[in-house]
Amino acid sequence: MARTNVMIAETFPEYLVDHNLIDCEVESLCNGMVRYEKRPARRRDGSVAEGLYNAWIIFNNPRQYNSYTTEMVKATILAFRRASVDREVNAVVFTGVGDKAFCTGGNTKEYAEYYAGNPQEYRQYMRLFNDMVSSILGCDRPVICRVNGMRIGGGQEIGMACDFSIAQDLAKFGQAGPKHGSAAIGGATDFLPIMIGCEQAMVSGTLCEPFSAHKAARLGIIADVVPALKVGGTFVANPTVVTDRFLDEYGRVVQGEFKTGADFKAGQARIKEGEVDLSLLDEKVEELCAKLLETFPECMTKSLEELRKPKLQAWNLNKENSRAWLALNMMNEARIGFRAFNEGTKETGREIDFVKLRRQLAEGTPWAEELIEI
Numbered sequence: 013m014a015r016t017n018v019m020i021a022e023t024f025p026e027y028l029v030d031h032n033l034i035d036c037e038v039e040s041l042c043n044g045m046v047r048y049e050k051r052p053a054r055r056r057d058g059s060v061a062e063g064l065y066n067a068w069i070i071f072n073n074p075r076q077y078n079s080y081t082t083e084m085v086k087a088t089i090l091a092f093r094r095a096s097v098d099r100e101v102n103a104v105v106f107t108g109v110g111d112k113a114f115c116t117g118g119n120t121k122e123y124a125e126y127y128a129g130n131p132q133e134y135r136q137y138m139r140l141f142n143d144m145v146s147s148i149l150g151c152d153r154p155v156i157c158r159v160n161g162m163r164i165g166g167g168q169e170i171g172m173a174c175d176f177s178i179a180q181d182l183a184k185f186g187q188a189g190p191k192h193g194s195a196a197i198g199g200a201t202d203f204l205p206i207m208i209g210c211e212q213a214m215v216s217g218t219l220c221e222p223f224s225a226h227k228a229a230r231l232g233i234i235a236d237v238v239p240a241l242k243v244g245g246t247f248v249a250n251p252t253v254v255t256d257r258f259l260d261e262y263g264r265v266v267q268g269e270f271k272t273g274a275d276f277k278a279g280q281a282r283i284k285e286g287e288v289d290l291s292l293l294d295e296k297v298e299e300l301c302a303k304l305l306e307t308f309p310e311c312m313t314k315s316l317e318e319l320r321k322p323k324l325q326a327w328n329l330n331k332e333n334s335r336a337w338l339a340l341n342m343m344n345e346a347r348i349g350f351r352a353f354n355e356g357t358k359e360t361g362r363e364i365d366f367v368k369l370r371r372q373l374a375e376g377t378p379w380a381e382e383l384i385e386i
């Protein structure tokens with residue numbers, strides 16, 4: 013050991029090169045809407061590993077369900093680059109503020125008010141979005157998505173780009189694209205078939221029906237799920253979801269499916285009785301970080317690089333075409349879909365009249381004012 017210490021002292025570099033792209037605080041790029049925090053890394057026994065950290069990248073836009081604005085996308089790219097080159101960082105934890113949403117994708121207000129009808133601007137935005145996904149898939153540290161709440165649309169896409177996902181069980185998952193005027197080609201159409209198989213990928217990527225965290229675990233889209241609801245001081249499983257049996261009387265898998273009718277309503281009422289506590293989620297995330305810490309760092313990075321390949325290859329194959337298509341789509345379907353979400357309310361509805369649109373298109377109506385204002 014003494015000899016090793018001498019060798020370290022003799023070979024220790026006089027200075028360390030900073031590989032960061034720019035020297036500024038992540039928070040300063042987006043008014044604090046993405047936070048970057050280095051939290052002490054812990055061993056499996058819970059003791060602090062002095063000098064080592066986990067980098068927490070936290071979306072901080074809870075009023076808009078942690079959707080990301082253009083400025084937040086830029087900050088996220090910087091944050092992942094920072095974590096990737098920081099010698100002291102063991103793992104990255106990617107999460108959102110609060111317990112409602114990890115992220116519900118692109119900011120629909122910005123989409124509706126700035127990008128709708130503006131394909132050349134959205135094309136630039138998509139450069140940034142693509143770089144955000146690539147910065148996750150290219151991070152030299154393992155990335156854990158701490159799914160603190162809903163993971164929808166682009167939120168699901170950046171979540172699936174992560175290496176691990178651990179969810180609190182009130183979180184919902186899914187896509188929004190074809191309901192709101194987009195296609196889930198910001199990663200979902202690349203990652204879903206690999207992660208859950210083509211058939212379930214088709215169901216999720218086209219129908220846009222949210223599914224539970226328990227189902228996400230069953231399908232294999234997340235690594236683990238923990239309870240988050242406390243009723244009378246005791247953790248209980250999400251009461252709106254079937255968690256106590258695997259099959260129904262006809263042999264169909266029901267575990268993880270949402271309950272229906274009165275049972276679903278009773279589940280919702282029970283949620284209101286309780287309080288949400290994410291301490292078990294944090295324990296699980298810390299446990300995973302500690303397991304990752306007690307490994308060889310370069311062997312870990314190489315393993316990540318190899319295991320990411322199926323996702324990365326599909327992503328790299330498609331991302332530029334997807335960017336171009338999404339930009340042009342801002343002239344028609346995205347233009348009306350995101351405006352409908354942004355300008356509508358729960359009472360008036362936040363989706364367009366799909367049948368009316370389809371009927372007009374069937375009649376050969378061009379994408380002129382009358383369709384855009386549908």
Ligand SMILES: CC(C)(COP(=O)(O)OP(=O)(O)OC[C@H]1O[C@@H](n2cnc3c(N)ncnc32)[C@H](O)[C@@H]1OP(=O)(O)O)[C@@H](O)C(=O)NCCC(=O)NCCSC(=O)C1=CCCCC1=O
Pocket residue numbers: 075076077079116117118119120121141162164165166167188189192194195197198338353
């Ligand atoms: C299903 C929902 C996620 C949740 O529904 P619900 O539980 O009923 O909550 P809401 O009342 O709808 O939402 C609460 C408030 O948050 C605001 N909100 C939610 N999501 C967003 C968002 N993405 N951007 C901005 N604001 C958002 C919502 O307006 C409410 O605020 P208010 O002031 O009105 O009370 C539902 O919210 C939903 O469907 N959200 C939108 C999901 C969506 O369409 N996301 C974008 C998908 S497209 C995308 O992400 C892409 C990524 C890159 C590639 C291209 C692309 O399209």
